[in-house]
Amino acid sequence: MVRVVVVDDEPMVCGFLRTILGSAADVEVVGEAYDGAAGVEAVRRSGPDVVLMDLRMPGMDGLTAIEHINRLPDPPHIVVLTTFDADQYVLRALRAGATGFLVKSTPPEELIGLVRTAARGHTVLSPSAARRLVAASTDSLSARDRAREVVASLTEREIQVLAGLGEGLSNARIAARLHLSEATVKGYVSRTLDKLGCVNRTQAGLIAHDAGIVEP
Known part of the structure; x- marks a missing residue:
């Protein structure tokens, strides 16, 4: 329920x-x-x-x-x-x-x-709604700087996972793209959220857009 x-x-x-x-x-x-x-x-x-x-x-x-x-x-x-x-x-x-x-x-x-x-x-x-919101942001420059600063702490694999979150992909689809198991991706997602200080996938996805990891 x-x-x-x-x-x-x-x-x-x-x-x-x-x-x-x-x-x-x-x-x-x-x-x-x-x-x-x-x-x-x-x-x-x-x-x-x-x-x-x-x-x-x-x-x-x-x-x-x-x-x-x-x-x-x-x-x-x-x-x-x-x-x-x-x-x-x-x-x-x-x-x-x-x-x-x-x-x-x-x-x-x-x-x-x-x-x-x-x-x-x-x-x-939807990823398109996220792009529209970020593009319309009046705080885009400072948001980009903050996002790039926090993303700098991620490994290359964590950045790839973050890109998937920015595109709205499920763990299964990220796993298929990166040729990893779904359980492994779940672990990467959890560590990425922790490093970025995000409470959920949506916050992390917005950071991906702000940092320019996901193309407009």
């Missing part, structure tokens, strides 16, 4: 998401909140697998809530809810540790599958 907390300042949006997700036998909405602070408390209280998080809310906004949630022991996977996929606030949320994002116009039939994907720890973000 995938346990979900929904955080959005519009009760109608929360109700819609609850209805859609509740139609799946393996998904349960275990919490609902209308601002970031209440969302953090809902996560503490219910221990979900996935949080669907709006960004622009009164009081504590979604970005601050994401930072608080990622400081909790064993934090859930956080997926941002947004109206526009080129929103720079979304990029800030991804850099803060969100697993990916969903545009609020996502068709209901796709929503459940994407939540399941997030629950498995996979990125809910």
Whole structure:
């Protein structure tokens, strides 16, 4: 069972998401909140697998809530809810540790599958969306410098694995590309995330884009 907390300042949006997700036998909405602070408390209280998080809310906004949630022991996977996929606030949320994002116009039939994907720890973000967000960043120069600095600590093989993460590849596809076992790639991914100080594959993938390891 995938346990979900929904955080959005519009009760109608929360109700819609609850209805859609509740139609799946393996998904349960275990919490609902209308601002970031209440969302953090809902996560503490219910221990979900996935949080669907709006960004622009009164009081504590979604970005601050994401930072608080990622400081909790064993934090859930956080997926941002947004109206526009080129929103720079979304990029800030991804850099803060969100697993990916969903545009609020996502068709209901796709929503459940994407939540399941997030629950498995996979990125809910297409490589093309990542490139678009990074290209539109007003902080691109400083982000590039920071990314190249942290990537310098990686081995050649770790950089190859990081490139795969930037392209949104699974461990199996990275393994096939590099002629390694999937278990070996899993170890490389774990070490790469540790070296980069990333909480998930999405953060690492953005660093790959920032550093120029993945071509636009």
